Amino acid sequence: MKNFLKINSKNGRRKSNILNFMDKKREYEKFEELLEKNPCYDKDGISPKNFRSKTLDLHGYKRHEALEKVLIILKSARKENLKELKIICGKGKHSESEPVLFESVRNLLKNNKIYYKNFNFDKNNNIFVYF
Incomplete structure (x- = not known):
């Protein structure tokens, strides 16, 4: 120093x-x-050095916490040689109106296309991001 x-x-x-x-x-x-x-964690049980796929469960997170976490992982994906990220947003059963995290994460992904190649989602509000 x-x-x-x-x-x-x-x-x-x-x-x-x-x-x-x-x-x-x-x-x-x-x-x-x-x-x-x-x-x-790696859904395939591969050692941490060879991560290819990760699952991120956002159940119980507030919107700003969830978005911060997703952005951090998106930014570090290239270093980790990540190929796929599964984001579990949940159905919003604890929200007053409709699911909050799913739309927020989807908008975050749309606005940060430089970090990934493509993404899609399923009926259970899971988002799959491909690098």
């Missing part, structure tokens, strides 16, 4: 680089914590 400070202080960017570094570190720690609390 000392070398990092010395190198960047010569350019006069010491403070901004440290803040940027700390922000990235906090973001990474938040991501790790989220995955630790809510692990994804």
Whole structure:
């Protein structure tokens, strides 16, 4: 860390680089914590190093929590060599009117096409994303 400070202080960017570094570190720690609390699992039982397919169960999540989780997994899919992601949204039995998560996740996918090739869904409000 000392070398990092010395190198960047010569350019006069010491403070901004440290803040940027700390922000990235906090973001990474938040991501790790989220995955630790809510692990994804491989439906085929393949070892974690060779993940090809994941299932993400969003039952019990609030809309913003579910969308954040889906976006994190979409962004990390390429690194993990993921081929398919099954997102279980549920039928919305605990919602006051109609299912909330299914439409929200579907809209998120429509607006973030750069992360995947295609997606479809079934009558049980499961969404299948293909990379």
